[in-house]
Amino acid sequence: MAQDLTRLSIIEAAGLVKQRKLSPVELVRAHLDRIERLNPKLNAFITVMGDSALREARKAEREVQQGKYRGPLHGIPVSLKDLYWTKGVRTTAGSKIMADFVPTEDCTVVSRFKKAGAVIVGKNHLHEFAIGGTGINPHYPTARNPWDLERITGGSSSGSGAAIASGMTLASMGSDTGGSIRIPAALCGVVGLKATYGRVSKYGVVTLSWSLDHAGPLTRTVADTAAVLRAIAGYDPKDPSTARVRVPDYLAALRGDLRGLRVGLPRDHFFNDVDPEVSQAVHRAVAVLGELGCSVQEVSLPSFRFSAATGTSIAMAEAIAFHEPWLRDRPQDYGADVRDRLEAAMVLTATQYVKAQQLRRVMQREMQAALAQVDVIVSPTCPGTAPLIKKPMVKIGDREQSAASVIGVLTRPCDYTGTPAVSVPCGFDSRGLPIGLQIMGRAWDEATVLKAAHAYEQATEWHQRWPSEPA
Amino acid sequence: MAQDLTRLSIIEAAGLVKQRKLSPVELVRAHLDRIERLNPKLNAFITVMGDSALREARKAEREVQQGKYRGPLHGIPVSLKDLYWTKGVRTTAGSKIMADFVPTEDCTVVSRFKKAGAVIVGKNHLHEFAIGGTGINPHYPTARNPWDLERITGGSSSGSGAAIASGMTLASMGSDTGGSIRIPAALCGVVGLKATYGRVSKYGVVTLSWSLDHAGPLTRTVADTAAVLRAIAGYDPKDPSTARVRVPDYLAALRGDLRGLRVGLPRDHFFNDVDPEVSQAVHRAVAVLGELGCSVQEVSLPSFRFSAATGTSIAMAEAIAFHEPWLRDRPQDYGADVRDRLEAAMVLTATQYVKAQQLRRVMQREMQAALAQVDVIVSPTCPGTAPLIKKPMVKIGDREQSAASVIGVLTRPCDYTGTPAVSVPCGFDSRGLPIGLQIMGRAWDEATVLKAAHAYEQATEWHQRWPSEPA
Numbered sequence: 001m002a003q004d005l006t007r008l009s010i011i012e013a014a015g016l017v018k019q020r021k022l023s024p025v026e027l028v029r030a031h032l033d034r035i036e037r038l039n040p041k042l043n044a045f046i047t048v049m050g051d052s053a054l055r056e057a058r059k060a061e062r063e064v065q066q067g068k069y070r071g072p073l074h075g076i077p078v079s080l081k082d083l084y085w086t087k088g089v090r091t092t093a094g095s096k097i098m099a100d101f102v103p104t105e106d107c108t109v110v111s112r113f114k115k116a117g118a119v120i121v122g123k124n125h126l127h128e129f130a131i132g133g134t135g136i137n138p139h140y141p142t143a144r145n146p147w148d149l150e151r152i153t154g155g156s157s158s159g160s161g162a163a164i165a166s167g168m169t170l171a172s173m174g175s176d177t178g179g180s181i182r183i184p185a186a187l188c189g190v191v192g193l194k195a196t197y198g199r200v201s202k203y204g205v206v207t208l209s210w211s212l213d214h215a216g217p218l219t220r221t222v223a224d225t226a227a228v229l230r231a232i233a234g235y236d237p238k239d240p241s242t243a244r245v246r247v248p249d250y251l252a253a254l255r256g257d258l259r260g261l262r263v264g265l266p267r268d269h270f271f272n273d274v275d276p277e278v279s280q281a282v283h284r285a286v287a288v289l290g291e292l293g294c295s296v297q298e299v300s301l302p303s304f305r306f307s308a309a310t311g312t313s314i315a316m317a318e319a320i321a322f323h324e325p326w327l328r329d330r331p332q333d334y335g336a337d338v339r340d341r342l343e344a345a346m347v348l349t350a351t352q353y354v355k356a357q358q359l360r361r362v363m364q365r366e367m368q369a370a371l372a373q374v375d376v377i378v379s380p381t382c383p384g385t386a387p388l389i390k391k392p393m394v395k396i397g398d399r400e401q402s403a404a405s406v407i408g409v410l411t412r413p414c415d416y417t418g419t420p421a422v423s424v425p426c427g428f429d430s431r432g433l434p435i436g437l438q439i440m441g442r443a444w445d446e447a448t449v450l451k452a453a454h455a456y457e458q459a460t461e462w463h464q465r466w467p468s469e470p471a
Numbered sequence: 472m473a474q475d476l477t478r479l480s481i482i483e484a485a486g487l488v489k490q491r492k493l494s495p496v497e498l499v500r501a502h503l504d505r506i507e508r509l510n511p512k513l514n515a516f517i518t519v520m521g522d523s524a525l526r527e528a529r530k531a532e533r534e535v536q537q538g539k540y541r542g543p544l545h546g547i548p549v550s551l552k553d554l555y556w557t558k559g560v561r562t563t564a565g566s567k568i569m570a571d572f573v574p575t576e577d578c579t580v581v582s583r584f585k586k587a588g589a590v591i592v593g594k595n596h597l598h599e600f601a602i603g604g605t606g607i608n609p610h611y612p613t614a615r616n617p618w619d620l621e622r623i624t625g626g627s628s629s630g631s632g633a634a635i636a637s638g639m640t641l642a643s644m645g646s647d648t649g650g651s652i653r654i655p656a657a658l659c660g661v662v663g664l665k666a667t668y669g670r671v672s673k674y675g676v677v678t679l680s681w682s683l684d685h686a687g688p689l690t691r692t693v694a695d696t697a698a699v700l701r702a703i704a705g706y707d708p709k710d711p712s713t714a715r716v717r718v719p720d721y722l723a724a725l726r727g728d729l730r731g732l733r734v735g736l737p738r739d740h741f742f743n744d745v746d747p748e749v750s751q752a753v754h755r756a757v758a759v760l761g762e763l764g765c766s767v768q769e770v771s772l773p774s775f776r777f778s779a780a781t782g783t784s785i786a787m788a789e790a791i792a793f794h795e796p797w798l799r800d801r802p803q804d805y806g807a808d809v810r811d812r813l814e815a816a817m818v819l820t821a822t823q824y825v826k827a828q829q830l831r832r833v834m835q836r837e838m839q840a841a842l843a844q845v846d847v848i849v850s851p852t853c854p855g856t857a858p859l860i861k862k863p864m865v866k867i868g869d870r871e872q873s874a875a876s877v878i879g880v881l882t883r884p885c886d887y888t889g890t891p892a893v894s895v896p897c898g899f900d901s902r903g904l905p906i907g908l909q910i911m912g913r914a915w916d917e918a919t920v921l922k923a924a925h926a927y928e929q930a931t932e933w934h935q936r937w938p939s940e941p942a
Binding site for chain 2: 210240317318320347348352353355
């Protein structure tokens with residue numbers, strides 16, 4: 001039975017909990033058992049919160065029995081990238097520097113999870129301070145990809161990807177500054193959503209880059225993401241970057257078909273340097289969208305080819321505003337890759353930063369113009385599939401490129417524009433590694449992005465495949 | 472007759488033009504005559520556009536005769552700080568570097584002026600590249616204050632202040648990055664409005680700082696400012712910083728009394744280091760507002776004391792993105808003060824800029840919180856009255872401080888917050904120099920700011936005083 005329970009989606013489990021056919025305690029225990037068994041092989045969790053999770057699960061069970069059902073997250077086991085503040089539970093940010101940091105307060109997402117009845121089972125592995133897309137971390141054993149233990153999960157929400165793909169938890173909150181939710185979603189074959197900038201509170205989420213950071217979930221299905229987003233989204237007086245914009249019922253928005261939806265296929269940047277197997281999978285997905293009634297047309301996004309340099313200037317300059325004291329006092333406590341990136345940014349001039357922000361405005365206008373012609377834009381999420389941990393290079397046809405350099409080239413654009421983007425599984429390469437389809441939409445219109453992703457998912461079988469259990 | 476015509480307000484002149492009691496040609500000719508006579512003493516204009524102005528005036532006259540009346544700016548002589556692009560007419564930005572620059576296109580404000588029937592009579596003096604609050608310019612004879620020719624007009628819209636105060640034109644467009652509209656308005660005894668960031672298009676206005684620049688008018692009365700704002704405000708597809716926000720009828724909004732209006736008086740920063748004569752005049756103005764039915768309460772804006780350093784980092788870093796090639800290739804063509812400020816900013820780090828923008832967010836939240844308790848906030852516009860050209864120091868009681876350093880300390884805050892602020896005359900010091908009252912309001916709510924300023928103006932006599940004619 002325990003094995004079966006970890007294969008349920010949130011929506012399936014929620015139905016059973018609501019009808020009192022499944023106890024939150026059973027459900028949470030099944031996931032904790034699976035974490036206990038698999039985590040030593042996958043390193044998806046830095047901290048497991050077994051005792052408090054069971055306590056919360058029992059409370060959730062009592063509430064259901066008393067007729068106080070809180071909604072689709074009631075009694076659902078969820079986890080958090082280890083940079084979400086959890087009161088009384090250490091929050092390492094994947095670093096040595098914050099290894100002993102214990103927040104005295106919950107972040108807003110955790111407060112909202114608790115209000116929705118969700119049960120937090122632990123804190124997930126991440127790239128040190130979320131500064132990197134591979135998830136390779138010198139301070140904590142590197143998270144391993146459930147589809148091939150020799151490969152990375154992608155980062156920086158590395159443990160979130162591994163935890164969802166292996167059924168250790170039903171939702172994991174990641175954060176996305178250059179693709180850090182969508183990259184592990186793509187490389188692990190699960191769903192990952194970066195909502196509109198300002199949609200989800202970042203209060204109590206350790207910062208990387210204030211103008212680029214986004215908080216968002218990874219789950220196994222699009223409907224599960226819709227349920228989680230509904231619970232956590234919305235204005236938060238504690239986070240001035242959040243906006244007073246209505247939060248729709250994202251689950252209700254999944255209904256109906258895609259007839260008449262206009263899908264844009266970028267002429268520039270998004271297919272330029274992509275592995276042919278990935279490109280083919282995405283084009284097959286576009287054909288499926290066509291069969292579902294979408295019209296497909298080309299769109300032009302030429303300025304996004306400058307996005308790598310732009311992103312580094314903005315993200316790293318903003319990161320230093322936070323890291324400066326540590327860089328001065330204990331530089332040796334950083335991993336080499338993160339320290340190199342931060343130190344390089346200390347000599348960035350204000351004018352370089354300003355020019356990067358100006359270029360970002362150009363990109364925002366370009367995205368807005370493209371999304372005036374179409375309802376969503378699709379592309380690969382990553383240019384290739386999961387690289388080896390020992391040799392983190394992305395295969396692009398016959399060539400290989402450094403994963404650190406290229407893994408985020410297709411995800412960064414929507415961090416600059418602030419517009420929503422989801423990664424949804426769209427197949428496997430010849431080595432059996434998952435491929436992600438990225439669906440991008442208009443600001444505040446996560447509903448359409450999720451509706452397109454859900455219809456595509458339901459028309460295909462990819463989300464029903466599971467990796468074989470690690471030996 | 473010519474003398475009388477230059478004493479009319481826009482509203483008065485417009486009434487006569489509409490009723491065909493005054494020809495636009497007569498009106499424009501009267502102002503051109505006055506420019507010809509006074510400009511050699513006041514240096515308010517860098518370029519006078521006499522021929523084209525008379526041509527436009529004749530066209531305006533024909534239209535009125537044909538029954539095609541365009542509204543309150545029809546046939547009204549207006550001028551522009553010499554950084555607004557005018558097709559075929561040199562636009563120097565007060566610099567040697569752009570001394571021969573002739574735009575091939577009008578800026579959006581000029582297009583809108585022309586559509587409203589206004590007649591452009593010339594281009595006004597300014598601080599070099601608008602980088603400075605004194606208006607002292609090594610490349611063009613410094614504009615002189617009509618109330619005392621030995622004194623500055625304030626900058627950077629120095630010529631605009633002198634032109635309006637001396638009756639050479641009925642409206643002049645200035646620009647405001649740290650106070651450059653409101654400072655000369657205060658020091659010359661006229662009205663100057665910086666509207667909400669994004670309200671007025673800056674397309675074709677030579678940039679200083681993209682995130683701080685605001686375009687806006689100087690006029691003799693608040694109603695005149697309302698008429699000009701109505702004509703020039705609104706979304707412009709050519710300027711992505713403009714917003715799709717409805718433009719109300721600002722003239723209609725002036726009607727009614729001030730009963731129930733809540734006026735905030737800042738406890739912090741805005742009265743800290745102000746000349747007693749200025750402070751007294753502003754407190755007398757607050758008493759008048761009380762008599763008009765306003766309630767007055769204290770508000771707290773403590774973070775604005777950091778605004779000088781914040782502003783320099785942001786404005787100058789952004790300025791360099793524009794000036795960099797010239798700073799490299801022809802540094803000797805800058806005046807010493809402007810070159811020093813720009814060169815100092817070249818070594819600003821990206822992180823310093825980021826921290827300044829973060830502090831700016833704190834200021835924005837503080838202003839928003841204060842304006843949730845009150846409808847408008849009042850303060851002095853400048854800490855003192857007009858300094859001497861030979862010795863540009865601001866008198867603050869018994870002490871003197873460098874005008875370059877302190878002239879903008881009370882105006883900068885609303886450039887950082889992007890919220891609207893007007894300067895309206897509120898008296899004279901013992902040397903007969905004008906004092907400005909600053910009225911600040913909520914984002915997009917210029918209507919309330921103008922209504923309060925108008926009611927105050929109409930309850931007092933200050934706007935009816937004229938400087939004596941230069942010998």
